[in-house]
Amino acid sequence: MRLDRTLFSTPEGIDRESFVIATYLVEHDSSVEILRSAAALAVEQTTGTWTPVPGETPELRKKHVGRVIAVHEIPAHEFEVPRNVETRQFIVEIAYPWVNFGHQIPMLLSTVFGNISMTGKIKLLDLYLPEKFVIGFRGPQFGIQGIRKILNVPHRPLVLNMVKPCTGYTPEQGAQMFYQAALGGVDIVKDDELIADPPFCPMMDRVKLYMEKEKEVFARTGERTIYTVNVTDRPDRMKMNAKRAVDGGVNGLMVNYLTAGISALQALAEDPAIHVPILAHLDFAGAFYQSPYSGLSSHLVLGKLARLAGADMVVYPSYYGKFPFLKERYVRIAHHLTELFYHIKPTFPIPGGGVHAGMVPFMLEELGNDSVIAAGGAVHGHPDGAVAGAKALRQAVEAAMSGLGLEEAAKEHRELKSALDLWGIYDKSRDRLLFDLK
């Protein structure tokens, strides 16, 4: 059967402002003809189905059909495919006219990875989003500079603390943890992703008590602290939670955006009544990115889409910590959160999970000062208490910025010394940690 020429284009042959371009990794049985298969994807995700239908006219196709703009085999066989090859791998690029779905994330995802997500081994590696498409999104309301302004911290890397234990405490116990972390110099305190609004620790009680402590700390230290309260729930209730919390005086919000929905995060971020920064939490991300042959790349899930939806900060897996994660992935997410993206403001990268003072210089070396050092256990599990835990992290940040080095700085700061004595200095040469119970 002849291939339909209208389903193909060169990358130069399309108007890039009219198309979203998706890049896939596809693995096929060696018997499959890749050009036919790629063309099938382009049709399936736009105008057509498995059998010709009369309404799919040439004119309709021209305006609305997807185009295969690149197919690269890995390795790039040219004169023969070795006989013992059972499967073949391809990078396929398809351009989709975004007039088909408009300025919204759910229909974007339904188009670029809807039914074709179920067609065997296929992973969505990247999305090129043209400016005319992105113009329909506001992105982060605050972003890196906005958060720096709230905190009055123009240059230094920020320090964030997750309240630990994750759940099960009362608002009063939580407020005490908040107070110690903030007093020790933490810039942002976030709820754990496992606590939202349970009966034993109501959200509004936390907002009230924590924000009282925030004012107390400011009076003592002159430093502000952002508290991101976890408002995660089904989208309509999440919006109500957020409005109640903001009316109650909270100065930050947190959303488990991958279980609540990426566009539920967007609805919150673009709501005119929400005038505080939003932290997007990574939990559930592995369900999307862990497989090398299905799902979506981690930098899409935790980078580009979160930023497009308006996350001011994103927590994602630290290479150095408790999640097994490739270093190149961890660095790539930060790029997608901070590089030029038309009018969309940069988002604060927050690599997290098992971070302690002994890792700080290595993290900042890679991510730069526009990043957040995030620690839960390293603050509340510090042998001299949470105030000391927070101080140790600020001391590690200062040591990294001044170029002094951790061991030198520890001579002058006993909090940092205790932290390094307990958890050590990260050994760059060692293998990544396996997730395990310490």
Add this chain to the structure above:
Amino acid sequence: MRLDRTLFSTPEGIDRESFVIATYLVEHDSSVEILRSAAALAVEQTTGTWTPVPGETPELRKKHVGRVIAVHEIPAHEFEVPRNVETRQFIVEIAYPWVNFGHQIPMLLSTVFGNISMTGKIKLLDLYLPEKFVIGFRGPQFGIQGIRKILNVPHRPLVLNMVKPCTGYTPEQGAQMFYQAALGGVDIVKDDELIADPPFCPMMDRVKLYMEKEKEVFARTGERTIYTVNVTDRPDRMKMNAKRAVDGGVNGLMVNYLTAGISALQALAEDPAIHVPILAHLDFAGAFYQSPYSGLSSHLVLGKLARLAGADMVVYPSYYGKFPFLKERYVRIAHHLTELFYHIKPTFPIPGGGVHAGMVPFMLEELGNDSVIAAGGAVHGHPDGAVAGAKALRQAVEAAMSGLGLEEAAKEHRELKSALDLWGIYDKSRDRLLFDLK
């Protein structure tokens, strides 16, 4: 290091009404101690973190920590692990106190598959939801019986048509397709998942024109047709779309619930202003279920969670059609949509994707009469037109119900005969189709 005994229980040792039980497939390097690793998962997803923190008291743990209730190795080594084994596979069951997250889906997912989704090879196979947890959900407003009542079709399997081509047509062209499909005897017409509210085919124009046709058809045939209009958008806009469409007279809604958010579907389904059935569409599901070592089982994504969220109907991959899909998975989804689930009504299973008349008896044999035969191309791509395409499907359903068989029935029905001549009768012995362009 000694294992903390409080992190373990037998299945009989917990109050099953107080816990959600998650079943995982875990693959580990053979050097990892599985009991320690499983205990780490139970702690990570409830009270703890990677290092001990003072607030995690014995009392707090007792109330809020997860418990490992089962660990089964596959194969079940007892006296030795063969030396050449490099990786070991386990089924792990962890019970989570649902007081930690309450009656909501996002926090349920953040708890059972939040950070641990990022800890290497781990797939969430199943969730046991106790009645006291499920009582917080309404489930489908209509379900199978409610939809049968609207249509006045008490027993027979239903026939559904997806308007094809998927996108790019005008509301007038769409209305013509709707009219033909409905006139031919289709019970439900759904939008394609690739069309929502684009400028060339506004949602409200479709509602107006299609519902006019619905009345015309009813006047001619005495049969009602449900039109599920695709309202997918970010949750707040989706709710507005839905209300406008319902006010405009539509008698059904459709949601791409995996890109819009499972709990965005729930918010819609439990909204008192929405008094029409909702069809949940499968697109994007492969991003969750395709990997054997990560993500979630297809029967969770497309079965249990969709039903819990209130889907009256769910479209999922047909084993017989264009999606590569294991038969046991396809059958299992139907079980999860229709079996006893406390007070939650059964959801209509709609296996779709490449379905035509020649498959109908085999599908009904497996799924029973409480299912929906769903075809796009087989209606609009029928050689004698869409009316004939719809008739052929109804004729196939009748042939299956009467036990007459397709070939016999085709002798009396030319529409069915044309369909079988073109697409054939499904050959039960043949391999599943690879997704391909016909």
